[in-house]
Amino acid sequence: MQRLLMKELIKWKHKKNRLPLILRGAHQVGKSWLLNEFGAVAFDDVFYINFESSPELKEVFDGDISPQRITELLGALHGRRIKPNETLLIFDEVQEIPRALTALKYFAESAPDYAVCCAGSLLGVALHSGTSFPVGKVDFLTLKPLNFEEFLMANNEDAMIEFIRGVRGSDMQKIPKAAADKLTDYLKLYFVVGGMPSAVASWLETRDYSLVEERQRNILTTYENDFSKHAPRSVVPKLRHLWNSIPSQMAKENKKFIYGLVREGARAREYEEAMLWLLDSGLLRKVGRITKAAAPLKAYEDLKAFKLYHLDVGLLRVMSELSPSVILDGIRIFEEFKGALTEQFVLSELIGKDFIRNLYYWTSDGKAEVDFVFADDRNIYPLEVKAGKNLQSKSLQVYRERYEPKLAIRTALSNLSLEDGLLNIPLFALFNIENYLR
Numbered sequence: 001m002q003r004l005l006m007k008e009l010i011k012w013k014h015k016k017n018r019l020p021l022i023l024r025g026a027h028q029v030g031k032s033w034l035l036n037e038f039g040a041v042a043f044d045d046v047f048y049i050n051f052e053s054s055p056e057l058k059e060v061f062d063g064d065i066s067p068q069r070i071t072e073l074l075g076a077l078h079g080r081r082i083k084p085n086e087t088l089l090i091f092d093e094v095q096e097i098p099r100a101l102t103a104l105k106y107f108a109e110s111a112p113d114y115a116v117c118c119a120g121s122l123l124g125v126a127l128h129s130g131t132s133f134p135v136g137k138v139d140f141l142t143l144k145p146l147n148f149e150e151f152l153m154a155n156n157e158d159a160m161i162e163f164i165r166g167v168r169g170s171d172m173q174k175i176p177k178a179a180a181d182k183l184t185d186y187l188k189l190y191f192v193v194g195g196m197p198s199a200v201a202s203w204l205e206t207r208d209y210s211l212v213e214e215r216q217r218n219i220l221t222t223y224e225n226d227f228s229k230h231a232p233r234s235v236v237p238k239l240r241h242l243w244n245s246i247p248s249q250m251a252k253e254n255k256k257f258i259y260g261l262v263r264e265g266a267r268a269r270e271y272e273e274a275m276l277w278l279l280d281s282g283l284l285r286k287v288g289r290i291t292k293a294a295a296p297l298k299a300y301e302d303l304k305a306f307k308l309y310h311l312d313v314g315l316l317r318v319m320s321e322l323s324p325s326v327i328l329d330g331i332r333i334f335e336e337f338k339g340a341l342t343e344q345f346v347l348s349e350l351i352g353k354d355f356i357r358n359l360y361y362w363t364s365d366g367k368a369e370v371d372f373v374f375a376d377d378r379n380i381y382p383l384e385v386k387a388g389k390n391l392q393s394k395s396l397q398v399y400r401e402r403y404e405p406k407l408a409i410r411t412a413l414s415n416l417s418l419e420d421g422l423l424n425i426p427l428f429a430l431f432n433i434e435n436y437l438r
Contacts, residue, residue: 051093313344
């Protein structure tokens with residue numbers, strides 16, 4: 001598979017003031033594979049260590065953690081010298097040996113020619129648990145499940161991607177029906193398979209929905225096992241309750257998170273630690289509510305009101321017990337449990353865009369709610385998600401009358417259009433949103 005983050009890794013390699021890199025991301029999104037592939041493509045040699053499966057290497061980081069000592073010891077284990085700028089040194093599951101994280105400071109300060117990359121599925125959890133961290137001495141990148149563009153790439157649809165990306169600015173016009181139909185079929189498939197690399201690989205190898213779902217259930221089981229293995233024992237039951245409530249939270253018309261759906265009588269203070277654990281591990285994503293659409297958006301965030309989203313649309317479908325057979329039922333998959341899968345998809349597409357700093361949602365004093373609001377360097381954009389054929393959006397109209405945005409966005413199954421300040425982007429072309437906005 002091709003991952004778009006590979007381009008960022010190549011840029012990191014050639015940075016003038018390169019620091020050690022930490023690749024963040026949830027369990028099983030492909031961090032280890034990507035770093036090893038990066039090493040194979042961009043370096044002469046790769047030295048890969050998984051600290052979870054090789055705990056004996058802890059001794060390497062006891063005592064003196066100067067880069068010279070560490071590279072000499074690891075080189076002896078490797079059987080050949082670790083060379084500056086030629087060998088990629090990969091520390092995987094780095095949170096298992098906190099002293100390895102501390103050592104990054106010294107690589108940054110006294111040995112910047114060594115290329116060091118780290119990954120850790122539960123790194124965020126470890127840092128919140130008190131693990132020391134080399135502040136200002138590392139670079140960060142975040143890997144997520146395959147987005148829709150990467151899914152198309154995995155299905156050898158590079159020409160289709162190039163065609164969509166070629167539609168921009170004054171050339172904006174309707175996408176031909178044949179292309180739109182083909183992309184809609186891929187989008188339905190993506191809602192079923194999702195973007196977890198092993199699930200996508202299973203689909204590409206077998207074209208068997210049952211085997212794909214078996215792989216997805218194995219991933220979900222792994223996550224639940226992580227709860228028991230890594231979280232404090234007192235938090236584990238709350239983690240399970242909160243995690244299993246996500247489908248019902250997203251099935252509501254108003255998707256604001258409600259603690260009462262986690263467990264009857266539940267209160268925020270009881271579940272704060274569990275929620276933080278799930279957010280830090282990358283399994284959930286949080287979108288806050290803003291009370292006013294004005295810059296900076298962060299200043300108008302209501303910290304008590306938020307929505308929680310899943311890591312992956314395919315895993316959410318499985319947790320919701322929605323059969324893959326819905327793919328055969330026209331556009332039903334986009335409308336299931338009040339468009340929750342569609343909103344999850346849009347969140348996942350937007351959250352990976354560099355030009356979008358943060359995502360929020362907006363509600364009026366009444367019932368109007370705009371699904372997402374975000375800002376770039378110049379403008380604030382409201383974005384409404386429409387799962388079905390009904391494109392009427394009273395909430396977006398209320399927002400537009402109140403704040404008069406330069407441009408409002410709707411994403412739906414309908415074709416590309418721009419009329420009276422309303423830009424309609426087809427769901428299957430949302431990966432090209434930055435070009436459309438330009």
